[in-house]
Amino acid sequence: MNVLKGSAVVAGLAASFILTVTPQATAEKPSRLFGTTGACNNASPGGPCTQRSTLVELDPRTGALVREIGPVGYTVNGLAWDRRxxxxxxSTAIGDVTFHGLITIDPQTGAGTPVNALVRNFGLAGPASPIHSITLDSRGNMSAWYDEFPPPLTVTDTYVTIDPHTGIASEHPDTGINTSQNGLSFDDDDRLWNIDAPSSKSIGAPPTQTAYQLRPTDGTVLRGVPITTPTPAALGDFSPDTGLYYGLEFEPFSATKATFIEAVNVRTGTLTTLGQTVDDLHTLAFAKKVK
Structure with missing residues (x-):
């Protein structure tokens, strides 16, 4: 694993962090930041995964590696901490040949375990569903997302609710928006946000990017906040300490492993690049530190 170690880089990250955080950043007990490395980057979309994920802990102030915890045993495409x-x-990737569904991860060892080994494909009938970007609110309600791949062109993305005790999902199709390389996360006030990637409305048009606030019951779009400096910020999470959403910029299905952390203020639409983090980092999840 290639990890940034230069003090100049860390100092730069810290400086960027200071400029973007809210007063909550002075909390006495900062949250822990977990992530996983490894994705289906060596396979075509929908093909079998050739990598397995590793759980890591990162410095929530800089994104620098704190420690490599251990192998998960599965290919992770969504990570979330249940505060309750x-x-x-x-969530594991559609191409995971071992188990495609909901798992728990031991934060001490990194080992993954299916919530219910009999509930594959999140209990959904028919073709495998590429569920990713899981997130939980303060009451333990779990949501997720997956991108629909047309044709037909009229099909839009699917919102998912998941029972965290059984791993069984319920689909809410045709949300009215098409996203890609996105991140779904509840903020600390249980507002649900979907941070889309930049896209152009027509050939030659400049890219735009939107943070969508969704209704948690069915994924209906409540409003959209335009994001300045359009940059991918995928598979991330809101920090309980700063109130900002932290997502990842990487090149999917590529041999390039360089990954950057982006911070998004969904109230103002401001996006700030904090800097480069652990190579091949693929998910983020904040865990509020407790006594």
Whole structure:
């Protein structure tokens, strides 16, 4: 694993962080920041995964590696911390040949375990569903997302609710928006946000990017906030300490492993690049530190 170690880089990250955080950043007990490395970058979309994920802990102030915890045993495409049960959950990729569904991860060892090994494909009938970007609100309600791939062109993305005790999902199709390389996350006030990637409305048009606030019951769009400096910020999470959403910029399905952390203020639409982080980092999840 290639990790940034230069003090100049860390200092630069810290400086960027200071400029973007809210007064909450002075909290006495900062949250822990978990992530996973490894994705289906060596396979075509929908093909079998050739990598397995590793759980890591990062410095929530800089994104620098704190420690490599251990192998998950599965290919992770979504990571979320349950504030009520103090459990770390993950979704596994559609191409995971071992288990495609909901798992828990031991934050001490990194080992992953299916919530229910009999519930594959999140209990959904028919073709495999590429569920990713899981997130939980303060009451333990779990949501997720997946991108629909047309044709037909009229099909829009699907919102998902998941029972964290059984791993069984319920689909809410045709949300009215098409996103890609996005991130779904509840903020600390249980508002649900979907941070889209930049896209152009027509050939030659400049890219635009939107943070969508969604209704948690069915994924209906409530409003959209334009994001300045359009930059991918995928598979991330809101920090309980700063109120900002932290997502990842990387090149999917590529041999390039360089990954950057982006911070998004959904109230103002401001996006700030904090800097480069652990190579091949693929998910983020904040865990509020407890006594």
């Amino acid at each position: 049960s103090k459990r770390l959950y993950a």
